[in-house]
Amino acid sequence: MTTTTLDEEVERSPEEAAFDAIIDADSRVEPRDWMPDAYRKTLIRQISQHGHSEIIGMQPEGNWITRAPSLKRKAILMAKVQDEAGHGLYLYSAAQTLGITRDEMTQQLIDGRAKYSSIFNYPTPTWADMGAIGWLVDGAAICNQVPLCRASYGPYARAMIRICKEESFHQRQGFEILLTLMQGTAAQREMAQDAVNRWYWPSLMMFGPPDDQSPNSAQSMAWKIKRFSNDELRQRFIGMLVPQAEILGVTLPDPNLRWNEDTGRWDTSEIDWDEFREVLSGRGPCNAERLQRRRDAHEDGAWVREAAAEYARKQSENAQKAVA
Ligand SMILES: [Fe+2]
Ligand SMILES: [Fe+2]
Secondary structure (H helix, E strand, O other): OOHHHHHHHHHOOHHHHHHHHHHHOOOOEOOOOOOOHHHHHHHHHHHHHHHHHHHHOHHHHHOOHHHOOOHHHHHHHHHHHHHHHHHHHHHHHHHHOOOOOHHHHHHHHHOOOOOOOHHHHOOOOOOHHHHHHHHHHHHHHHHHHHHHHHOOEHHHHHHHHHHHHHHHHHHHHHHHHHHHHHOOOHHHHHHHHHHHHHHHHHHHHOOOOOHHHOOOHHHHHHOOOOOOOHHHHHHHHHHHHHHHHHHHOOOOOOOOOEEEOOOOEEEOOOOOHHHHHHHHHHHOOOHHHHHHHHHHHHHHOHHHHHHHHHHHHHHHHHHHHHHO
């Protein structure tokens, strides 16, 4: 052991030691436990971004509710979009336990200061996009989120358990939409393939930059918020897609995709990280539209918030009168 480590050990406060013990034991940190500021900040950022992604993520599919091809498809799509609203709310609640308010988070989103997953800034021009989003986007979300059910922060981990159950329904409904189209006419098959072509690469980008360009990952892994690296999760996702694409009869749009016996990994073409950075920094095809829509919805809902606040005020006034 080096002197530095010894010095650090001496300087560690009892609170820090208790926090480290929770992490080492694979136990959960709860809202009232002491935690390092950087851990709290990282979680607030990650959970609120995740919540924003669920909320903005309702828009690309909301676009098709009124145009779903049958009553059954409409009912399923409505349920799915409603689930995403629920995911946003669980996540905002989890973030609130760390000391940020819902209003602050909403303000950060509508001011354009908060990030959300870049995937939701792509358009949904055809019905097949509903299939491709469910299969690829919700599929990538599952790969990312299943390990988060064991994240070290209790409220986040518990929210993820229910979210993951619903995501797996979303993934299967997307797969089933594509399967139906692939068993249909030539035009329907072409529409399904076109949607897969457009969503495949952005879905691979959902795992974030390559490991050697992901500076915060190591700390998140040490805190056991993150359990697997971006590239490991991306590999796992590709491994899940390949046999499913075969059943569907769709082609994954990467001529270089193949299993490499020597490395035990999937070889792929280079991901276009310039596109990722462009979309993430607000210059994607639908960024402005998505944010504007969220802003309008917030303004349209002002009367609901005012009515709820007024109702709560009257209730507490009545309660006080009853006590007096
Ligand atoms: Fe979700
Ligand atoms: Fe979902």
